[in-house]
Structure formats: structure tokens, C-alpha cells
Amino acid sequence: MAIPRLDVKPIDTQSSFRTQAYNALKQAITSVNIYSQPHEIRLDERQLSQDLGVSRTPIREAMTLLEQEGFVKTLPRRGIFVVRKSKREIIQMIEVWAALESLAARLITLRASDAEIAALRRLFDEFQGGHSPEGHLDEYSDANIKFHQAIIKMSGNQCIADMTENLFIHVRAIRQMTIGQNDRAQRSIVDHLKIIEALERRDTELAEKLARQHTLDLAAHVEKHCNFLS
């Protein structure tokens, strides 16, 4: 006779409180659009430790990570503040993004399989089939990000993915505010299609160049129109 056993699920012994606090805080910080509200946001270690139900220690170590990633800035005995990137910093991050995505495009033409590239086109067609970007900017913004993430992932270079992950987060808020300007959504679709075509033809130089220029255009747009940034 089988011994009755409780249906206990193994607790996640892999993720420490520190990791859980890190994820929770990063989620919380990146979900508020800090550029749309004027006052700076201050965090309190003790308050957060109470809210999350853990002591200050894992909170502090999570903050150490978030500070290195540029999301918060700690001023000793003053407080911990959510960082608002300047226009200059945002543009520099977009430029780096352009360089890395350009490299990703190069690597795809050299190493990706035809099936992978075909999957990228399907991802593109699926969204295109039916709606035009006008009036669906939220959806389009999601599809847009998915497209870029797919390219990064297809490159097979994990280092690119790691280094662009936070760049995406920092730039995301800005993208959402620019996607509706100057017919950018429509232009963006055209650019993406050209990039896909270059990848399909394994045209390394062209794919590299188009991917770079597409993102550098965003940098130029931010330079011109995002004067709400400091």
C-alpha cells in the first residue's frame, strides 16, 4: 500500500531573497514612467523591506545591482533615487544599441539558418496581416520590440543580449512617447521589411548598414524632438 504523501511542490531554492527583491524592485521601477511625472522618486530601504517582508540586507544587495545597472542612484544618508536619464545619455544608449543590433544583423547573415530567418519574416507578416499601425500603436510598439529582440536572439551572441537588455528598458519609455510622432510607426515597418530582405539575401554589408541606420534614425529623432528630457 502506498504511503499517502502531501502534494508539496519544491520551493524555489534557487532564487534567494536577494534575487526576488531584485526582480520585484526592477519590475516596480521600470513600470512607472518616470519621465512623465515631474517629481523625483525616492526609495527607502526600511519601507521596502517592510513591504517585501524581508530584512534590509537582501534589499541592499538588490539595490547595489540596480545602481550598477543605472536604474537608481544612492546618495549616502540622503536616500535612494530613481534615475532619470538625460537626453544625452539616452542618445548614447541608442547609439550603442544601433551598433549591437548592427552586429547582430551581420552575425545572422553569416550563421543563422534559413528556417530562423523565415521565422523572423513570419513574425513580421503575422502582425502586418490585418492592421495598420494607426490606432494600434500599443500593439505595434510591442511587435516592434519583439522584432528587435528576435534579431538580437537570432545572432546567437548571448553577450549582445545581455548588454542590450537594460538598454531596451531605459529606452522603452522614450520609444513609447516617440512611436506616434512623424509617422514613425509606418516608416519603421518599411525599415524592418528591408532589413528582413537583406537578411534573406544574406547580404551582410547591407543588413548591417540598414540595422544600424534604422536605430540611428531613432537617435536623431530623439535629439530633435525629445526636449522634455533634461
Place this chain on the structure above:
Amino acid sequence: MAIPRLDVKPIDTQSSFRTQAYNALKQAITSVNIYSQPHEIRLDERQLSQDLGVSRTPIREAMTLLEQEGFVKTLPRRGIFVVRKSKREIIQMIEVWAALESLAARLITLRASDAEIAALRRLFDEFQGGHSPEGHLDEYSDANIKFHQAIIKMSGNQCIADMTENLFIHVRAIRQMTIGQNDRAQRSIVDHLKIIEALERRDTELAEKLARQHTLDLAAHVEKHCNFLS
């Protein structure tokens, strides 16, 4: 009559124990060539805190940073280990470096002053005037790194500098082992000269391409000859 005063220097209230521990540990970790010795290096928080004369807390926070930067890996209740990058990871880092330095070259042609570019050529000529690379590989290796750092800095994009800083450290050990192979030093000098010439002529496309290819060549070299990497 002046009151006698002790010549006390203001203590560095800016750098916390955490920061000092971080610097000391990073220095210590990166100064040992982990690829030349077979056994893995394990660190002990308590031992380090005793050596550095501080408690475990700042040590732990420094370790948190070093782990995020990829220099150490913490295994709970096992220990903290100095990370040995695999060949695949090294190559991916060099590829990212190539993309970023290529961007730096582009930005220089568009934004740097003639004086800055002239300074770069002087840096190059100074080292060239007199010695050939053979027999001075250590010096050459230093000059080589200085050249690349100068390009990064001249780009004016601080984000590139931040993101390449650790890449340089990770790749440095490998560079020192490859610089003497295949006449790489001599070839490298030729490449650097061509890059400088392209920058002087403000040839954006060419400078970008040469800078990228120069570093991608290193990646290819590592792929072929660095089989001592895991």
C-alpha cells in the same frame, strides 16, 4: 600668532568600504592570469573580510557587483569562484567590442576635432618612433591597449566606454597570449595606421569598417588558435 594645526588630510568620505573593497578585489582578481593556471580559484568572504580589515557586509556587496560583471560566480554554501570564460564567451565579447569600437570610429569622423585626431596620430607615432614590436611585446601590448582606449574615449560616448571597460579586462589576458603569435603585432600596427588615416580623412564608412574588421580578426584568431580555452 597662528594656531598650530596638524596637517591632516581629509579622509575620503566619498568612497565607502564597499567601493574600496570592490576596487581591491577587482584589482586582485584581474591581476592573476586565471587562464595560465589549471586549478580554479575560490574566495572566502570571511577570509577576505579579515584580510581587508572590514566586515563581511561590504565584501558581500562588492562581490555582488563583481558577480554581475562576470568576474566571479557565487555558488550558495559552496563558495565564490573566479570565473574562467569559455572560448565561445571570449569570442562573443570580442565581437561586441568590435561593434562598439566601430561605432566609436564612426562618431569620431562625425564629431571629433582635428586636434583630437592629430593627438591620436602622435600617440601612434611616438611609440613607432624607434622600436619595432619584436622584443618589445609588453610595451607594444600597452600601446595597443592605449590606442583602443583612446578611440573609445574620443568618441565622446560615455556609454561605449562603460560597456567596453570590462570587456577589455576579460579579453586582456587572452590578448597578451596572442600578441606574439602569427606576426600579429606587426599586422596590428598596419591596421591601426589605416584606421588613423581613415579618421583623418573623415571617411565614416571606411573608418567604421576598418575598426570593426581589425577586432573581428582578433576574434577569428582566438577561434583558431586559443584552444587552451574551454
Place this chain on the structure above:
DNA sequence: TTGACTCATCTGGTATGCCAGATATTATTC
């Protein structure tokens, strides 16, 4: 001798308490 078991020990994870600088509040002085 060998294998499994026990337990002392080691190690990173976490909670807690104290410290000093920074700020806000109150008291004091003119």
C-alpha cells in the same frame, strides 16, 4: 577492507542593532 552513516565544521544567506551624517523640527536669542 569497504561502505554507509554521523556529526563537526565550513560557507553563503539573512536578520538585526548600532553608528554617523543629513535633515527637519523646535527652542533660543536678539
Place this chain on the structure above:
DNA sequence: GAATAATATCTGGCATACCAGATGAGTCAA
């Protein structure tokens, strides 16, 4: 009443104690 000084409070930096998992030496049975 305004400017200044004294004080209470808040906040991040640091030290320390305890916990539990992992390890390895030692023990005991087959």
C-alpha cells in the same frame, strides 16, 4: 518676528549573530 542654535529624527553604511545547506573527517557495521 526673523535668524540662529540646539535637538530629535531619518537614512544609508557597517558589524555581528544566527541559520541551513554542503562538505568531509571519523565511526561503525558488514
